[in-house]
Amino acid sequence: MKKYTVQKIVSLQPRKGKKIISGITQIRNRHGYCTLGEAFNRLDFSSAIQDIRRFNYVVKLLQLIAKSQLTSLSGAAQKNYFNILDKIVQKVMEDQYNPRLIKDLLQDLSSTLCILIRGVGKSELVGNVNVWICRLETILLWQQQLKNLQMNKQVNNGLTLSDLPLHMLNNILYRFSDGWDIITLGQVTPTLYMLSEDRQLWKKLCQYHFAEKQFCRHLILSEEGHIDWKLMYFALQKYYPIKEQYGDTLHFCRHCSILFWKDTGHPCTASDPNTCLMPVSPQHFIDLFKF
DSSP, rough: OOOEEEEEEESSOOOOOOOOEEEEESSSOOOOOOHHHHHHOOOOOOHOOOOOOOHHHHHHHHHHIIIIIGGSSOHHHHHHHHHHHHHHHHHHHHHHHHHHHHHHHHHHHHHHHHHHHTTTTTBBBOOOOOHHHHHHHHHHHHHHHTTTTOOOOOOSSSSGGGGGHHOOOOOOOHHHOOHHHHHHHHTTTTTHHHTOOOOOHHHHHHHHHHHHHHHHOOOOOOOSSSHHHHHHHHHHHTSSSSOOSSSSOOOETTTTTEEEETTTOOOOOOOGGGGGEEEEEEHHHHHHTTO
């Protein structure tokens, strides 16, 4: 398996027209000097979360680190991690954008911290245990704040969802790739609820995320004997990963050894730059630093 090491990393946010983000050199040995924590420190994710297209990507990355890579972060990386997390929570509290996503992140993080704190002396916990206890208390406070979050009612005298014709509302629902988003929108009006319960809608969603052989292993039938695609979707995602969609993602150029945001681009010197690009999912980003 090919291994990677980061030799130079600068801000993810281009400054003064600069678009080069970071240099990653492929190596076949295990003598790389850059860790996930070092990369996390040098990449400017604090700025990235201000871009709504990149927000979900950064949150997913933080969630994956919370689940399995928290102990690999240095003290400085931990501090940076929680500073970014604090900014994310404050952003959600202010503009109320996607609170469910942050609640899932905080739940995974609190579960991991509880296990690590209970196993002090057995786990590779970097830093003073009292600092981690304070962080856990902060996470619990954030969770309570999000639980008490009241969505502001928008005052708008213009066109609303209720004014749109049925076929347009249906079109909106069919563009969602997350079942929870469909359920949430279905709670807005009785009409949207009716459309959100459509069997064909959930069938399409299942077919988008899962293979047919996976359906056969977890068939769920309704009382009428039909396949319950809605229940199937939530059952299947417990066993198989769903496809991830982000407004903007990190990409890796194999020719230039450059890591960059897709929408930002970079001045590639290859004759056909598109053939050199490789999308980097949050999990793949973490895998780049596993040696």
